[in-house]
Amino acid sequence: MAALGDQSEEQxxxxxxxxxxxxxxxxxxxxxxxxxxxxxVNRFQLTxxxxxxxxxxxxxxRYQGTYKDLNISLIWPGKDPTLGVDSVGTISSALVTYAAxxxxxxxxxxxxxxxxxxxxKGASIGDVFIVSDxxxxxxxxxxxxxxxxGVGLRKAFVAPNLVKELNxxxxxxxxxxxxxxxQQDESSIIANDATVKDMExxxxxxxx
Amino acid sequence: MAALGDQSEEQxxxxxxxxxxxxxxxxxxxxxxxxxxxxxVNRFQLTxxxxxxxxxxxxxxRYQGTYKDLNISLIWPGKDPTLGVDSVGTISSALVTYAAxxxxxxxxxxxxxxxxxxxxKGASIGDVFIVSDxxxxxxxxxxxxxxxxGVGLRKAFVAPNLVKELNxxxxxxxxxxxxxxxQQDESSIIANDATVKDMExxxxxxxx
Numbered sequence: 001m002a003a004l005g006d007q008s009e010e011q012x013x014x015x016x017x018x019x020x021x022x023x024x025x026x027x028x029x030x031x032x033x034x035x036x037x038x039x040x041v042n043r044f045q046l047t048x049x050x051x052x053x054x055x056x057x058x059x060x061x062r063y064q065g066t067y068k069d070l071n072i073s074l075i076w077p078g079k080d081p082t083l084g085v086d087s088v089g090t091i092s093s094a095l096v097t098y099a100a101x102x103x104x105x106x107x108x109x110x111x112x113x114x115x116x117x118x119x120x121k122g123a124s125i126g127d128v129f130i131v132s133d134x135x136x137x138x139x140x141x142x143x144x145x146x147x148x149x150g151v152g153l154r155k156a157f158v159a160p161n162l163v164k165e166l167n168x169x170x171x172x173x174x175x176x177x178x179x180x181x182x183q184q185d186e187s188s189i190i191a192n193d194a195t196v197k198d199m200e201x202x203x204x205x206x207x208x
Numbered sequence: 209m210a211a212l213g214d215q216s217e218e219q220x221x222x223x224x225x226x227x228x229x230x231x232x233x234x235x236x237x238x239x240x241x242x243x244x245x246x247x248x249v250n251r252f253q254l255t256x257x258x259x260x261x262x263x264x265x266x267x268x269x270r271y272q273g274t275y276k277d278l279n280i281s282l283i284w285p286g287k288d289p290t291l292g293v294d295s296v297g298t299i300s301s302a303l304v305t306y307a308a309x310x311x312x313x314x315x316x317x318x319x320x321x322x323x324x325x326x327x328x329k330g331a332s333i334g335d336v337f338i339v340s341d342x343x344x345x346x347x348x349x350x351x352x353x354x355x356x357x358g359v360g361l362r363k364a365f366v367a368p369n370l371v372k373e374l375n376x377x378x379x380x381x382x383x384x385x386x387x388x389x390x391q392q393d394e395s396s397i398i399a400n401d402a403t404v405k406d407m408e409x410x411x412x413x414x415x416x
Contacts, residue, residue: 055310085353091302098303102263138346140386145293150385177358177385178348184390 028106029074030097032200033086036113037063037076046074053103059087060096075100089177090136093200108157111201121171121195130163131156131173134201137188138176151192171195236314237282238305240408241294244321245271245284254282261311267295268304283308297385298344301408319409329379329403338371339364339381342409345396346384359400379403 031037040046046063054060059078066072077087077096097109117123132155139150163170174194176185181197189197239245248254254271262268267286274280285295285304305317325331340363347358371378382402384393389405397405 080357083353083357085357087357088349088354089347089358090299094299095302095306098306136385138385139297140388141296142388145291146296146387149288149291149293149295150297177344177346179354180348180350182390182392 022107024107025069026071026104026106027073027108027110028097028100028104029072029110029112030093030100030200031074031076031111031113032088032093033113034076034079037061037074040074040112044072044074046072054096054099058099060099062100073100073104073106088199090175090200091177113198113200115173115196115198115201117171117196118189118194122169123171123195127169128166129171129173129196130159130168131196131201132158132170133172133193135172135174135192135194136176137174137185137192137194137197138178140184140188151188153192169195173198173201175199175201230315232315233277234279234312234314235281235316235318236305236308236312237280237318237320238301238308238408239282239284239319239321240296240301241321242284242287245269245282248282248320252280252282254280262304262307266307268307270308281308281312281314296407298383298408299385321406321408323381323404323406323409325379325404326397326402330377331379331403335377336374337379337381337404338367338376339404339409340366340378341380341401343380343382343400343402344384345382345393345400345402345405346386348392348396359396361400377403381406381409383407383409 029040031040041063044065044067046065049062049064052060052062054062059081061076061078063074063076064072075096077092079085080087093111097111100106101109115129117125117127117129123129133153134156135151135153139152141147141150162168172192172194173196174189174192175198177199178185179199181189237248239248249271252273252275254273257270257272260268260270262270267289269284269286271282271284272280283304285300287293288295301319308314309317323337325333325335325337331337341361342364343359343361347360349355349358370376380400380402381404382397382400383406385407386393387407389397
């Protein structure tokens with residue numbers, strides 16, 4: 001995997017979405033697992049939408065409610081219909097996020113959940129991080145430019161007020177579809193300069 | 209990664225879609241790269257749809273045309289807007305396939321393209337394979353049941369007439385988001401009993 005040099009940083013910056021001036025009113029929170037969803041559902045007293053905006057037959061779940069003047073939808077890919085486990089991983093998250101963008105036209109998408117953290121990079125159990133950058137560590141395509149595509153470095157929205165108000169830690173995140181970590185994954189995670197590791201985070205830069 | 213035992217075989221069989229009796233009229237062909245698309249586009253004299261059924265701003269491309277009494281759409285995820293390379297890999301393929309299912313309601317989806325083959329399993333350069341089974345080799349989740357979810361074994365439609373008519377080879381395929389092959393990938397590919405390896409094939413078992 002290529003190291004992330006200046007060129008890819010610039011490209012990632014260029015790909016960063018431009019914040020819009022209109023107020024945020026529709027928020028979509030995407031989570032991967034039911035156990036990650038329920039504390040948020042309970043905190044905001046969201047209710048499960050029996051008539052989701054998603055196609056009939058998909059296992060995707062939407063909880064909805066309001067908080068102050070915000071409409072909140074929490075989206076969860078649901079359980080695998082055959083095996084009964086949570087549909088974790090990047091593909092399910094990408095699909096449900098895409099479908100939520102189409103159906104709900106959110107002003108803001110928050111991908112929330114538990115993640116691993118690296119002590120050597122300053123992470124401790126119980127820390128709450130906000131992600132500044134995310135990249136893949138398991139899409140190795142050793143062909144020029146395709147290597148950068150595979151890593152897929154993206155900047156997240158900057159949210160300095162949120163960081164200050166909630167006293168959050170800020171770190172880079174590396175994502176991939178495996179829970180374990182091979183030697184190659186570890187090298188890529190180091191190249192990604194990641195403090196946090198998860199299995200779903202992907203920022204979708206759809207320009208609509 | 210768990211070996212694929214009897215239980216997962218049964219589960220994969222249970223997840224196999226039931227063929228329907230209505231005639232096939234709408235076919236969607238999904239390919240990952242432009243170089244894979246163009247020979248099919250030329251062979252069937254398909255034309256690029258300037259007004260695709262996809263959301264504004266996505267780079268997804270649709271070519272369409274007819275062959276005998278069949279409506280054919282060839283879908284390609286297009287180029288990465290920032291880097292300019294083909295949007296290869298499982299996430300792009302899943303998204304564009306989902307969007308094509310929604311927009312075009314196909315009777316049959318064909319995922320076509322070039323792939324690697326293992327000589328030790330009987331594959332040679334230039335062979336044309338039809339895939340009997342597919343599974344992931346880079347989604348390692350070593351927790352009971354989640355391990356099977358990660359592997360994601362699926363049976364493809366059986367097409368004995370097609371195999372006979374075109375004298376195709378039949379084999380199992382293993383997919384993943386990397387072009388190279390780590391030791392862990394190789395072990396998983398062997399566990400998947402794969403003859404063919406690619407970077408996109410995923411059969412979507414949406415029940416709508």
